[in-house]
Amino acid sequence: MRLLGAQPFAHERALQVAFAPRIGGTLRINAAESGGGFLTLLGVTDWNPGDVIAHIEPSEAGPVDGTAGTDAARLLLLAGRRMSWAVDVDDGLLPGWHIRARAWWGDTNDERPTLLSVGFCDATGVIRGETAGFVEMFEAATFPAQVVHVSEHPATPCAPFLLEQFLRTPADHAAIAADLTQALSSTATTSDDLIFGGALLAQLTHSPMRDTYDLLTSTGLRRQKHADAILLSLGAEARSILRHRTLGYSLQILAHDLRAAGPAMRAWLASSFEPAPRSFDDIRRDYTRLMDTVGAATGARFLILNRMSTSGREDIASYAAFDAPLGDTLANVAAKEMNLMLHELADERDLFIVDVDAAAADLGGAAHVPDGVHQSAAMQARLRTSVLEVLARL
Amino acid sequence: MLLELKTPQIMPEMKEARIETVYARAGQALKVGDRILDVSIDLGSAFQQNCPPISYYRLVAREKGWLRELNAAPGDLRAAGDVLARVSTEPDEPVDAPADRPLRLATAGILGHPMMWSAKPRP
Structure with missing residues (x-):
């Protein structure tokens, strides 16, 4: 199950429930419950505790978690x-x-x-x-x-x-965002820069x-x-990490992550930061x-x-x-x-x-x-x- | 006597090593303890990964000799067992004969450093 997030799961756009069976065996999914293809991936079905979506043909072994007397699957959210x-x-x-x-x-x-x-x-x-x-x-x-x-x-x-x-503080976030936005306004900015810069901004401001x-x-x-x-x-x-020359904040980006940045972000990192041993x-x-x-x-x-x-x-x-x-x-x-x-x-x-x-x-x-x-x-x-x-x- | 420096098989999973830093020069008299090369080993080099398993090693001479040929430059990717250098125990000994044995080396795990090929910006 995957749902678009709304309050109270603020900013969380994925919510899944995984069924964890207490017994081992062979899983048989009821074909009538799924149309397959995108109908399975994107379809919306009302949650009804009485619906049977699959059966397990149990193996000889007992419950995998030692829980006797119950056949209900555990729910991992x-x-x-x-x-x-x-x-x-x-x-x-x-x-x-x-x-x-x-x-x-x-x-x-x-x-x-x-x-x-x-x-x-x-x-x-x-x-x-x-x-x-x-x-x-x-x-x-x-x-x-x-x-x-x-x-x-x-x-x-x-x-x-x-x-x-x-x-x-929110003022710090605004200053960081303004500086990063300025760096991304270069004519050399690529899609790699925008993705890298957006991800970095998300980390820096939360x-x-x-x-x-x-x-x-x-x-x-x-x-x-x-x-x-x-x-x-x-x-x-x-x-040795990096320190922003004017805003003073610390940053560490490993070489393999840096390779994901485009030319504008690399230029910004080279000019706006100095090494801090x-x-x-x-x-x-x-x-x-x-x-x-x-x-x-x-x-x-x-x-x-x-x-x-x-x-x-x-x-x-x-x-x-x-x-x-x-x-x-x-x-x-x-x-x-x-x-x-x-x-x-x-x-x-x-x-x-x-x-x-x-x-x-x-x-x-x-x-x-x-x-x-x-x-x-x-x-x-x-x-x-x-x-x-x-x-x-x- | 002729000695060979081959790309060492530092770990069984490695197929190749990247030459990161070259300290020695052809013609140089090697002393015990001289740095020769730094290499990196990327166990996941077959495809790009978001956190590649890379480690760095320094190769140091454990015996003296004359470094007669050096066939390694920063950035080179060399298979395990490739001959990287030939060393003679006498300064004017011919080097076209087969090597008598491997050069004795110390292999040390090191930290990445700014002199390495992989630490320098590339297009």
Whole structure:
């Protein structure tokens, strides 16, 4: 089911309900319920709890979730804020490009914690899973929860970017929009520039950490407050980011995201921003400010995915060949120093470390995190369990 | 004795490596610990991705020698096993014979840096 959004799901243009059967078997969809083709994709059907849309021919096994005595499918609800209505795909769970996507079990109206992921791709895989539909996360969750994921494109969500996003005023938004609009008014502007600029403006002028949420469940609508837990990626904290020369805001755009920009946006980034190097102490201070500010305003607690610090790919006989400080050159030394900084921060603040480094050491980093960031399914499952354990304690 | 520097098979999944930075020059006397090249490996290079799995490595000499030929430039995409350089243990040794063995290298995972080919703006 997909509906055009309206209040109370403000700005959410996709709402889906996925049926999650409690038993395993073969699914037989009633042909009479669907005309096929666009009639299936775009048709509108009244929701009648008595309608039978499919049957499951059960296998020998019992209920997959151990629930005896009920054959009702669970309802996984998914909602998304699209980056643009035109950016769409007609199939699957939350298809297309969403600036924010979320899911929750809709068959209970219980109190539940909300986890907001504003990490980059090492968090995205853990949260949204292989089909981007949150399926693995909700298979693993043994308690009601809402899980929210925010797009990490085109700007990478590092701590100063998130803090400034959280603190901006409407006047700040207007100044950023005016500057960006000026950059896009060049005669060299292309469609790539407009898409990139629009997506960046959407990120710069809205803080997902201020969001509240409407949840539709089988017993009605409930309003959920700000996220209880916010998931970040240590890997998103680069040693050098960009700072706007006149407006002063921070920005980090990874090379592969920059390739999506057209000539006008590239020229603007080159002329209007300057590099802002960051030491490990700077990154620690940025984290501290973010946690203190957002925590005081919303009560959110933070989880951070640390970094794999031993790849198994290296063959270093002596460090004499590398200039000090080694953390400025060697990726694994930098990762160890960043992880250490995070542990020191956890001594001072209410922070949960999701230990990617330990999981990689246990499972095998070379096989399960071959490029140091993107994890295998087994690794994602391990990290997902860690995240859910923290969420269950909140 | 002739030694070869080949594109190393740093990980089993890699098919090729991009030459990112070239530090050494043909004719140079290599010392233990000299930087030779930085390379990047993109495990998803078969098609464009919104977050490609790229990692960076530096190749450092673990033995001395004379760098007689260097066939690598920033931006080159070289298959694993391609000969990138030939090194002799004597300065005037002929280099047209088959190599006796690979050059001993240290391979270190590094951070991306502004000197890299991929960090520079391109049309």
